[in-house]
Amino acid sequence: MxxxxxAxxxxxxxxxxxxxxxxxxxRGSAVVHAVHPERWLxxxxVPAPACRVGVAGFELDALVPTDDPVTCARCLQSGQHSTVNSAGPRQLALWEAENP
Structure with a gap:
């Protein structure tokens, strides 16, 4: 049994x-995240976004696999992004970076 x-x-x-x-x-978002294993129960x-963004509680089908390149700024900054393909649009910044 x-x-x-x-199960x-x-x-x-x-x-x-x-x-x-x-x-x-x-699901429902255009942002692509790097994925890493997260403890569950x-x-x-289970797979989870490397940036730790919330994913519909623990609904396992809420995170959809893709071969698209990572566009999440937090995942990219963490260095945990995949090298599937580094080309592609980037997520917009929340504020302008300061110029030195």
Missing amino acids: TTVVE FASVAAQVVERFVGRNGRV GEIR
Whole structure:
């Protein structure tokens, strides 16, 4: 008999498999995030945005895999972005950078 934790771990493993070598987009958003493993329900790991932006609670299908390049400024600044393709539009800055 499968325990609840084993069932969740099995589902999480399937989700992780979809993100191997890929970036992610939060459903309904055009911003592409770098993806890293995040702890979920104890020791189970699931894909999550590297910048730690919220993703619809713990709905595993809210983060959609993509081969598009990372456009999230926070993911890019953290250095945790994928090298799938570094070309592409960048997310707009919230404020202008100061000129030295």
